[in-house]
Structures are given as structure tokens and as C-alpha cells.
Amino acid sequence: xxxxxxxxxxxxxxxxxxxxxxxxxxxxxxxxxxxxxxxxxxxxxxxxxxxxxxxxxxxxxxxxxxxxxxxxxxxxxxxxxxxxxxxxxxxxxxxxxxxxxxxxxxxxxxxxxxxxxxxxxxxxxxxxxxxxxxxxxxxxxxxxxxxxxxxxxxxxxxxxxxxxxxxxxxxxxxxx
Amino acid sequence: xxxxxxxxxxxxxxxxxxxxxxxxxxxxxxxxxxxxxxxxxxxxxxxxxxxxxxxxxxxxxxxxxxxxxxxxxxxxxxxxxxxxxxxxxxxxxxxxxxxxxxxxxxxxxxxxxxxxxxxxxxxxxxxxxxxxxxxxxxxxxxxxxxxxxxxxxxxxxxxxxxxxxxxxxxxxxxxxxxxxxxxxxxxxxxxxxxxxxxxxxxxxxxxxxxxxxxxxxxxxxxxxxxxxxxxxxxxxxxxxxxxxxxxxxxxxxxxxxxxxxxxxxxxxxxxxxxxxxxxxxxxxxxxxxxxxxxxxxxxxxxxxxxxxxxxxxx
Amino acid sequence: xxxxxxxxxxxxxxxxxxxxxxxxxxxxxxxxxxxxxxxxxxxxxxxxxxxxxxxxxxxxxxxxxxxxxxxxxxxxxxxxxxxxxxxxxxxxxxxxxxxxxxxxxxxxxxxxxxxxxxxxxxxxxxxxxxxxxxxxxxxxxxxxxxxxxxxxxxxxxxxxxxxxxxxxxxxxxxxxxxxxxxxxxxxxxxxxxxxxxxxxxxxxxxxxxxxxxxxxxxxxxxxxxxxxxxxxxxxxxxxxxxxxxxxxxxxxxxxxxxxxxxxxxxxxxxxxxxxxxxxxxxxxxxxxxxxxxxxxxxxxxxxxxxxxxxxxxxxxxxxxxxxxxxxxxxxxxxxxxxxxxxxxxxxxxxxxxxxxxxxxxxxxxxxxxxxxxxxxxxxxxxxxxxxxxxxxxxxxxxxxxxxxx
Numbered sequence: 001x002x003x004x005x006x007x008x009x010x011x012x013x014x015x016x017x018x019x020x021x022x023x024x025x026x027x028x029x030x031x032x033x034x035x036x037x038x039x040x041x042x043x044x045x046x047x048x049x050x051x052x053x054x055x056x057x058x059x060x061x062x063x064x065x066x067x068x069x070x071x072x073x074x075x076x077x078x079x080x081x082x083x084x085x086x087x088x089x090x091x092x093x094x095x096x097x098x099x100x101x102x103x104x105x106x107x108x109x110x111x112x113x114x115x116x117x118x119x120x121x122x123x124x125x126x127x128x129x130x131x132x133x134x135x136x137x138x139x140x141x142x143x144x145x146x147x148x149x150x151x152x153x154x155x156x157x158x159x160x161x162x163x164x165x166x167x168x169x170x171x172x173x174x175x176x
Numbered sequence: 177x178x179x180x181x182x183x184x185x186x187x188x189x190x191x192x193x194x195x196x197x198x199x200x201x202x203x204x205x206x207x208x209x210x211x212x213x214x215x216x217x218x219x220x221x222x223x224x225x226x227x228x229x230x231x232x233x234x235x236x237x238x239x240x241x242x243x244x245x246x247x248x249x250x251x252x253x254x255x256x257x258x259x260x261x262x263x264x265x266x267x268x269x270x271x272x273x274x275x276x277x278x279x280x281x282x283x284x285x286x287x288x289x290x291x292x293x294x295x296x297x298x299x300x301x302x303x304x305x306x307x308x309x310x311x312x313x314x315x316x317x318x319x320x321x322x323x324x325x326x327x328x329x330x331x332x333x334x335x336x337x338x339x340x341x342x343x344x345x346x347x348x349x350x351x352x353x354x355x356x357x358x359x360x361x362x363x364x365x366x367x368x369x370x371x372x373x374x375x376x377x378x379x380x381x382x383x384x385x386x387x388x389x390x391x392x393x394x395x396x397x398x399x400x401x402x403x404x405x406x407x408x409x410x411x412x413x414x415x416x417x418x419x420x421x422x423x424x425x426x427x428x429x430x431x432x433x434x435x436x437x438x439x440x441x442x443x444x445x446x447x448x449x450x451x452x453x454x455x456x457x458x459x460x461x462x463x464x465x466x467x468x469x470x471x472x473x474x475x476x477x478x479x480x481x482x483x484x485x486x487x488x489x490x
Numbered sequence: 491x492x493x494x495x496x497x498x499x500x501x502x503x504x505x506x507x508x509x510x511x512x513x514x515x516x517x518x519x520x521x522x523x524x525x526x527x528x529x530x531x532x533x534x535x536x537x538x539x540x541x542x543x544x545x546x547x548x549x550x551x552x553x554x555x556x557x558x559x560x561x562x563x564x565x566x567x568x569x570x571x572x573x574x575x576x577x578x579x580x581x582x583x584x585x586x587x588x589x590x591x592x593x594x595x596x597x598x599x600x601x602x603x604x605x606x607x608x609x610x611x612x613x614x615x616x617x618x619x620x621x622x623x624x625x626x627x628x629x630x631x632x633x634x635x636x637x638x639x640x641x642x643x644x645x646x647x648x649x650x651x652x653x654x655x656x657x658x659x660x661x662x663x664x665x666x667x668x669x670x671x672x673x674x675x676x677x678x679x680x681x682x683x684x685x686x687x688x689x690x691x692x693x694x695x696x697x698x699x700x701x702x703x704x705x706x707x708x709x710x711x712x713x714x715x716x717x718x719x720x721x722x723x724x725x726x727x728x729x730x731x732x733x734x735x736x737x738x739x740x741x742x743x744x745x746x747x748x749x750x751x752x753x754x755x756x757x758x759x760x761x762x763x764x765x766x767x768x769x770x771x772x773x774x775x776x777x778x779x780x781x782x783x784x785x786x787x788x789x790x791x792x793x794x795x796x797x798x799x800x801x802x803x804x805x806x807x808x809x810x811x812x813x814x815x816x817x818x819x820x821x822x823x824x825x826x827x828x829x830x831x832x833x834x835x836x837x838x839x840x841x842x843x844x845x846x847x848x849x850x851x852x853x854x855x856x857x858x859x860x861x862x863x864x865x866x867x868x869x870x871x872x873x874x875x876x877x878x879x880x881x882x883x884x885x886x887x888x889x890x891x892x893x894x895x
Contacts, residue, residue, distance in 0.1 A: 030666075033680070039670045063671045064780055104781060110399050111781070123398070127300070127429045140429075160671075180712075181528050188530075188597060191853065198857035199791045200768050206861050207786050361568055402776075406567055410775035453775070455571065456578045463579070464763030471759050475752030478745075485745040488731045489525065 044160040046153075047100075049093045057114040059103060062148055062159045066103035066111055068121075068134075071096060076119060076132045086133040088174050089144065091165065094155050101134045101145030147175040211418040211425045216439040221287045221295065226324045228331025236329050240315055242273070250274040250336050259355075259367040263389045266311040267396025269355050269367070277333035278343050279351040284436030285333065286326045289315045296433035297424055340440060345451065348444035352420075352435050353404070356393060358386075361405035361452045366390060397431045408453040413446050420445070516705075518740035522723050524711035525737050531709060532750035533598040539751050540591045540758075541697075547584040548686070550577075555636065557682035559675050562638035563777045579762075582770075586762045588630055589769035592792035594754075595623060600849060603822070607710040609831040613823040614703035620820040622696045625689055627793070632685035634790065638678060639774030644787050646673040646681075652812070656805035672780055714832030786862060794859030795852045799879075801863055802872040811879060818882050825882070828889035836895065840888045844881060851877050 035043075045062040052058060052071040060067040072080065072090060077097050080086035090097040105112050105123040112123035112130060120137060121130040129138035134145035151163030169175050234251075237243070245262070247255035249272050255262065259269040276285065288295035292312040293302040302310045318325055338347065349359075355366055363370045365386045373379040394400045407416060418425065420442060423432040437445065450457060497503035504510045515521075523531075554574055556565040570577035599619070602608055608616030631649065635642045650673070654664045669676025708719055717735055726734035737743055761769070768791070773784050789797050800812040818825075830837050834845040851874050858871035 033666060033669060035665055035669050035671075035676065039674075039676065043671050064674075066781075113395075113398070184528055184530060191849065192593065195791070195853050195856055196768065198853070199794065199860050203857065203860040206867075361572065406775040406777075409567075409770075410772050412772060453567075460578060460582075460763060464759075467759050467763065468756070471752075471755050475749070475756055478748040478752035482745040482749040485741050489737055489742060490732055 044158055047157045047159065048155065049096070049098060049157055050155050052098065054096075055116075055119070057116075060159075065148075067148060067159065068099065068101045068103040068114070068145065070099040070114070070132060072099065072132065073119075079131075080133045083135075086131060086135055088169070088172065089133045089135065089147065091150065091152070091157065093152055093157060098157075099132060099134050100147065100150060100157065100159075102148055103145065105141055106136075106143050106146065107141040143176075208415075209426070213414075213418050213421060216281065216421055216437065216442060218281055218284055218436065221283045224283055224286055224323075224327055224330070226321070226327040228324075228327035228329070228334075230328070230331040230335035232325075233328035233330070233332025233335075236318060236325055237273075237332055239318060240329070245270040245312075247272045248274055248336070260385050260389045260392075263366075263392035263396075268311075268393055269389070270312070271351065271355060273333060275337045275343070275347055275351050277330070277335070277337035278340060279337075279348055279438070279441040280436045281438050282330050282334065284434075285330045286323075288312075288436065289326050289329060290322070295436060297422065298431070298433045300429060301431060343441060343444055345444045345448035348437070348441040349448040352437050352441060352445055356397065356401040356432075358403045359405050359449075359452050360403050362448075366393065401432070404449060404452070406453040408446070408449040410453075416446065416449065417442055518744075519738050520723065521705070521739035522719050522726075522736040523709055523739050523743040524715075524717055525735055526711040526713060526715065527709070528712060529746070529750050530597070530601040531743075532747045533594055533601060535744075535747035536594050536751055536754050537591065537598065538697075539754070540587050540594060541693075543583055543587045543758075544591065545690075547580040547587065550580040551584055552686055557636070557678055559638060559678055559778070562636060562678060566637045567775065582762050582766050586758070586766050586769045588633060589790065589792070590758060590761065591626065592630070595626065596792070599623070599819070603848075604834045604845060605710055605712065606714055606826075606831040606833065606837075608823040609826065611707040612703075612710065615700065615707070616823050617820060618696060618700040618703050622693065622700055623819075624816075625693045625696055629685060629689045629693065630790065630792070632681040632689060634774075635673075635678060635681040636685060637774055638778045640776040640778055640782075640784050641771050641774040641787070643673055643778035643780065644784055645789060646677060648787055649789075650677075652800075652809065656809050673778075710831070712833065714830070788860050791856060791860070794857075795855035798855040798859035798871050799875045801859070802868060802875055811875065814879065814882075825885045826889045827886050828892040829894045830892060832895065838892055838895075841892060844885065844888055847877075848881055851881070 043063055045060060045067070047060060047069065049071075052069055054071045055073040055076070057068060057070045060069055070076075077090075080090060080097070089099065089101075091100050092098075103111055105128050107123065107128050110123050112121040112128065114121055119132045121134075123129070123141070127138065128136070128141040130141070130145060131137050134147075136142075136144050147166065147169060148159050149162045150166050151158045151161040152165060166175075237248075242248075243253050244256060245266070247253055251274075255272070257265070262269040280288075284295055291314055293299045293310040296310070298310070302308045315326070315329075316322070350364075354364060358365050367386055367389050370379075370382060370386075373382065390400055411419075415426070419427070419432075420435060420437060422434055423430050424434075494506055497506065501510070551566075551570060554565060554569050554577065556562060556569075566581070570581055602616060602619070631645075635646050646668075650664055650667050653667055654660050665671055668674070669680060708717075711717070719736060722734045722736040726736060726738075731737075771790070773786075776784075788794065796812060796815045799815045800808040802808070803811060828837060828841065834842050854870065854874045855878065858867055858874060861867040863871065
């Protein structure tokens with residue numbers, strides 16, 4: 001009897017040791033499935049907002065998508081202020097307003113071009129147009145440019161991180 | 177005991193066919209607009225009333241300045257600049273006119289000469305009132321009857337082009353589509369077939385030229401027109417032909433112009449795309465027939481074997 | 491220690507070491523099958539043949555396929571389709587078989603439900619079969635990623651997004667599954683591994699389990715009749731082949747299996763050569779492009795019914811019902827409270843209606859899952875999805891009231 005229970009105990013103990021090994025290897029397997037450091041590093045793009053010039057459209061890249069950055073001129077800002085739908089889309093960093101959007105037409109994903117003469121965007125594929133703040137000016141696009149998740153970090157903007165400003169945009173339905 | 181197998185088989189076939197009908201023909205009819213071909217008649221374009229004279233047409237083509245932009249290789253007229261430079265200047269390389277008379281509809285050519293944006297159905301992109309002119313300058317006549325002059329020019333283009341029966345799929349494709357669309361699987365780029373280079377450096381230099389050309393084209397069209405290698409499988413013959421016949425019917429507002437091919441050259445273009453994307457279709461048909469014959473024999477032998485084995489079981 | 495004698499023949503040599511004669515009896519000549527069955531009982535063999543076709547064609551595709559995002563599309567559409575001799579044949583066989591195998595699985599499943607073949611000791615056959623269904627689904631999905639066309643990419647995007655759990659926003663989990671923020675190299679690499687190694691190994695194991703689960707309770711028959719297999723087998727072996735209610739698996743039933751397989755292959759090769767479009771979606775002949783969403787995104791036809799259960803509801807409820815639809819079939823042997831293990835049409839009206847309604851409703855769900863979710867189609871989809879759930883909830887109550895016949 002005593003013999004038996006000891007044998008039973010050693011069996012369980014051996015099972016426990018084997019279990020520890022199995023769990024340890026599961027951890028290794030899980031980690032192997034994690035995104036690689038190079039992939040993670042490419043997932044966040046930090047933009048130094050001080051380098052942009054008013055009225056000059058710059059295309060950045062984030063997670064394989066084009067990002068339009070347009071520092072608003074006084075005229076653009078005055079226009080945007082007339083319409084709450086426009087002004088709520090702009091990102092304010094250090095007192096300046098920026099349009100920061102994923103530069104894909106929300107209709108079928110073409111990349112619209114910025115027209116300096118008219119201060120707007122036109123998609124050559126199906127003629128959709130967007131304002132300087134990224135709202136739809138002419139259909140077919142169903143909604144304005146999507147805004148990537150961002151976090152304001154002093155004079156910098158970190159794309160890919162969710163900050164309170166972006167969260168409130170999302171909650172208010174400004175972007176998807 | 178009654179044999180229920182035939183009725184069971186009917187039930188299985190019935191539900192299978194209903195499901196197939198709903199997810200294939202029916203669902204696709206709901207998802208995609210059906211566009212019928214108009215037989216490449218281009219009914220919106222005015223009919224040609226005059227009979228052209230090729231000799232006069234040749235003179236007109238020389239004097240009207242066509243060669244300022246277009247090459248006519250068969251008539252010994254080279255392109256004024258290379259494809260990359262031309263695309264930089266005009267957005268796209270103006271076509272060589274050697275076989276235009278064979279590939280394009282005469283009515284379409286006549287209208288194109290007089291009013292390019294109209295014939296090409298890209299008037300939504302070009303508005304002369306707003307100063308947006310089509311890169312091809314319209315022909316306003318040389319002083320005579322403009323319809324007669326245009327008919328002469330078309331007659332000239334037809335006279336120098338290859339005969340209808342000699343039109344190859346490759347020439348039809350290159351003339352009608354090849355300056356905007358690449359077909360990677362046939363080594364075709366927008367500036368021509370990529371040669372085999374001995375040195376990596378030359379190959380890369382060619383690629384850079386292609387990219388430069390594509391950059392101009394992208395600006396001109398809004399985006400790079402797609403590579404058509406697999407289009408015969410991704411779009412199918414019906415969609416491609418009706419799209420080419422009138423792009424606006426299938427995709428309203430698209431930057432792709434109507435190219436005005438004849439039904440015969442459309443067939444050739446389709447053949448070219450089949451060679452690119454469905455290369456083994458003839459082999460598939462031939463082997464398919466043999467496999468079907470074999471498999472029916474297989475089924476008959478299986479049936480006979482079953483009959484023999486089961487004779488003792490009843 | 492076992493005693494071995496000098497072998498008198500090759501067969502004897504093998505017999506001493508592998509008991510081949512015994513094995514042959516257990517697996518074939520004395521594996522007794524009831525005579526009272528119809529061609530639907532041959533679907534198992536049809537599935538085996540289809541699986542072999544998938545395996546063989548897959549081996550040849552694997553030799554030329556390149557699992558990188560840059561080369562995958564071209565390795566399939568250029569190298570295999572244009573260059574490799576008969577590469578197009580392997581691809582068409584593989585693509586069509588992957589689709590048709592689900593048609594046969596569904597016929598096999600509904601046969602099981604109709605004849606009550608998941609009851610009275612046959613529960614493990616049903617459960618292992620449903621696990622096979624799950625494994626085949628995973629195999630089909632992972633394989634669909636490999637050509638790296640537009641549908642591969644966007645189906646991969648949409649399906650992996652489901653793991654965010656709706657309002658739970660488990661984006662970390664989605665990124666972990668993908669190994670990236672979007673489907674990319676890491677994603678293609680791991681689905682390639684799953685498709686050619688891990689899931690096929692699981693499928694082979696499950697097939698073993700499925701066959702094993704069948705051997706002891708024996709297959710069911712058309713009338714749910716309880717057969718004394720030992721007595722009937724004795725009758726057969728004593729020479730009364732015609733009077734016995736059972737027959738050998740080989741060659742007796744096997745010959746019928748092969749007859750059905752023959753007819754099936756005529757249908758199969760017709761599809762391979764002349765009507766393959768349903769199994770090879772045109773959209774997937776456009777290379778994957780993360781910047782351009784296709785106008786319509788839909789899964790292959792065999793996933794449509796469960797996709798449609800997801801679609802008409804808000805994301806959270808949709809996901810819960812989707813999960814419900816995935817597991818509920820597995821539980822069938824325990825949800826059916828009826829004492830009867832006989833064909834549906836003889837179990838009383840309630841279950842017969844339940845069965846045909848379930849079949850019809852799943853076809854409706856399948857159709858609505860593909861149609862654009864607008865207008866009347868989305869309403870039909872909603873009603874069908876609710877009906878599906880209600881039917882399953884009602885099943886234990888309907889069957890519990892069934893009288894023993």
C-alpha cells in the first residue's frame with residue numbers, strides 16, 4: 001500500500017516535471033509567432049511636425065500605406081473653421097493645424113493627387129474630390145480620408161499609437 | 177424491397193444544383209452589372225459619308241503635322257523622340273500609326289482626328305473651356321472639305337496597315353493597349369518588349385526607363401494602368417471586350433479611353449491575353465476529352481465488377 | 491519472448507511479424523457491412539479518393555510553389571500554370587477537389603443526420619467526423635492564402651480580424667496571429683506551414699480516429715435496424731451469402747464503393763476540365779494589393795452559411811452566433827434526446843420538418859452569404875440566421891417529445 005502510494009506520487013511528480021517542460025516550450029512557440037522586431041519597428045512612424053511647411057503636401061508612409069500630411073495655411077484654417085466637420089478632423093500640434101490622413105480614396109482605394117491651385121485632392125480614378133482637411137467634396141467616396149491612430153508627443157506625432165485626441169475622433173465618428 | 181436509390185440520387189442532385197445556381201450564376205448576376213456588347217458598331221459616332229483617297233491622304237498626313245508626334249515606321253517615319261521623353265511631354269507615348277488602319281474602326285479614326293476627347297470618351301477629363309486640352313491636337317482641316325480630308329487620311333492609314341488576315345494578336349495588342357498596359361508574363365512593358373540583356377547593368381537601365389515612363393503615365397492616368405497578364409482569368413473575355421468597347425459603360429468616370437478597335441482586332445487582343453494568362457487552354461481541352469473518355473470506361477468497368485460481385489449477395 | 495519459426499513463404503514471414511492475415515480479416519474480408527444501405531454509404535470512399543487527389547496534386551504543386559509575398563503569385567500563375575508540364579492540371583485538380591470535397595462532406599454529414607448515424611454507440615464517429623470538418627476548413631482556408639491573390643489577401647485580412655473579438659479589440663491577438671499589422675510575409679509563411687504540414691498531419695490522424703470509431707459499432711443501415719453482426723457473419727461464412735444481412739467490406743461493398751467512385755470521377759473531371767470557375771475565383775487572379783479592396787469580399791461557397799450567420803448582426807452578437815454555429819454540429823449526438831435511431835422520415839413529423847428545414851435554411855444562408863448585403867437579401871439573411879439558431883435551440887425539446895417507434 002505504502003509502496004503503491006509512493007509509486008503514485010512519483011508518477012505524478014514526473015508528470016508535473018514533464019508539464020513544466022511542455023509549458024516552457026509553449027512559451028518559446030508563442031514567442032516565435034510574435035511579430036518580428038523589424039516588423040514592429042516599421043509599425044510606428046514618428047513624424048517631426050516642425051519640418052512641414054504651410055500649404056505643402058507631403059506623403060509619408062506608415063504600415064505600407066501612404067500618409068498625407070498637410071500643414072494648414074491661414075486661409076485653409078479659416079475655411080475649415082466655417083464647418084465643424086472640417087475643423088474636427090485637424091490635428092493641432094504646437095499651435096499649428098495639420099491634416100494627417102491615410103492617403104487612399106475611400107471609394108476604391110486609389111491614391112488621390114493634391115491640387116495646389118485649388119488646395120484640394122482629386123482622385124483620378126473616379127473623380128472623387130476631398131477638401132484640404134480631408135472631407136469629401138465630391139462623391140463617389142463614401143466618407144472623408146481615414147485618419148491613422150496617432151499620439152501627440154510634444155512636437156512629434158507617433159502614428160500607430162492611440163492617443164486621447166485620436167480616440168475622441170474615433171468615438172465621435174470622425175474616422176473609422 | 178423497393179429500390180430507393182434513384183430518388184435519393186435525384187434529391188442529392190436537386191439540392192446540389194440549387195446551391196450551385198444560387199452561389200454562382202445568380203449571385204454573380206446580382207453582384208456585377210451586366211453589359212451587353214453593341215457589336216463594336218460605335219453607333220454614337222457619325223457615319224463616314226465620303227470615300228477616301230489614300231494618295232491624297234498621305235499628303236494630308238504629311239502636311240497636317242501628324243509626324244510631329246507620331247511615328248509611321250512602315251512609311252519610314254521614325255518617332256520624333258523616344259517613348260520615355262514622349263510620355264514626359266504628353267503623358268503617354270503617341271502611337272505609331274503603321275497598323276492603326278487595321279486595328280481601329282475607320283469611323284472611330286475619323287472622329288478621333290477631328291475631336292480626340294470625344295472619340296476617346298474622355299471628355300469628363302478634358303474641358304477646353306477650363307484650359308484642359310487633350311494632348312492630341314484636333315485636326316481643323318486644310319482648307320478643303322474636312323470630311324473628305326479626314327476620309328482620305330483614314331484611307332491612307334488603311335492602305336499602309338497589314339491586311340486583316342495578317343493581323344497578329346501581338347500587333348493588335350501592342351497597337352491598341354500596349355502603351356499603357358504591361359503584360360509581364362509576355363515580357364511586354366509599356367515601352368516595348370524587354371530584350372534579353374547580357375549585362376545586369378543594361379537590364380537595370382531598361383527597367384529604369386520603364387519606371388520613368390510609368391511615372392509619367394501614372395500622372396496622366398491617375399494611377400498606373402494594370403498589368404494584364406492574368407486578366408483573361410480575373411475578368412474573363414466578356415468583361416474585357418465590353419470594357420474595351422466602351423469603358424464608361426462598365427466603370428463610369430474611368431480614365432481609360434475608348435480605343436475604338438474593330439471586332440476582328442478585339443478577337444486578336446483576346447487571343448493575346450489568352451496566350452498570356454490561359455496559355456495551356458488547347459492542351460486542357462485536348463487532354464480533357466481523353467480523360468473524360470477514359471473515366472467513363474473506368475466507371476463502366478467498376479459497374480460490371482460490382483454486378484459480378486453482387487450476383488451472389490442477393 | 492515470441493517464438494518465430496523459419497518462414498515457409500513471404501506471406502508466412504510477414505504473418506509472423508505483422509499478422510497480415512489477421513489484419514486483412516479485421517480491415518477487409520471480415521469487416522462486416524450491412525447489405526441494407528444505399529449509395530450514400532459510399533461517400534466515405536469518395537472522400538478518401540478526393541483526399542488522395544488533393545494529396546497527390548498538392549505534392550506536385552509544392553515542388554514549384556514559392557512561399558514569399560514577392561513570388562507566390564507568379565510561382566502559381568506563371569511557373570505552375572505556364573511552365574511546368576501539366577502544372578495547370580495539378581492546380582485545377584487541387585482547386586476543384588478542394589471545393590468538391592466540401593460538397594461531399596456536406597452530403598456525408600446530412601446523410602448521417604438523416605439516418606441517425608450519430609446515435610447508439612456511434613457518437614465518436616460523428617464527433618471525429620466533425621473534427622475532420624474543422625480540420626478540412628482550416629486546410630481550405632490556409633490553402634486559399636497561398637496563391638497570394640486579392641481574395642487570398644482580403645479573406646486573410648477579414649478572417650483574422652474576427653479574432654479581435656469585436657468590442658474586445660484584441661488587436662494584439664490579431665497581430666500575433668498574422669505576425670504583422672497586415673497580412674504580409676510572416677502571415678504567408680505560417681499559413682504555408684499550416685497548409686502543407688501541421689493540418690495535413692492532423693487530418694491523417696483524425697482520419698485514423700474516424701475509421702477506428704467506425705470499426706467497433708459498425709456502420710448504420712437504411713432502416714436503423716439493429717443487426718447481430720456475429721450471427722449474420724456466421725451465416726455468410728457458412729455459405730448463405732444471399733440470406734445473410736451482412737457482406738464483406740472487401741470485395742463485396744468495395745465493388746459498390748468503386749462503382750460510385752467511378753460515377754463521381756466522371757462528374758469530378760468534368761468540373762476540372764470544363765467548369766472549374768466556381769472553385770477558382772476570378773478575383774484571386776489579381777495579385778494581392780493591400781491598397782485596393784475588392785468590391786465584393788466573400789469566402790468560398792462552403793463557408794458562406796456560417797459567414798452569413800456572422801453578417802446580419804452587430805459585430806459582438808455576430809461573433810457569438812458565429813462561434814455557436816461552429817461548435818453546435820459537434821454536439822448533435824447530445825442535443826438529440828430521441829430514443830430512436832432510425833431515418834428522419836420515420837421519427838415523426840417534428841424531426842422530419844426539422845431536418846429538411848435545416849437543409850433548406852443552410853442553402854438559403856449559403857446563397858445570402860454571397861449576395862451583397864443590401865435590401866431584401868440582408869433581411870432574408872437575418873431571418874435565416876435567426877431560424878438557424880432557433881432550430882438548434884429547439885432540437886432537444888422536439889426530440890425529447892419523440893415517442894419510441
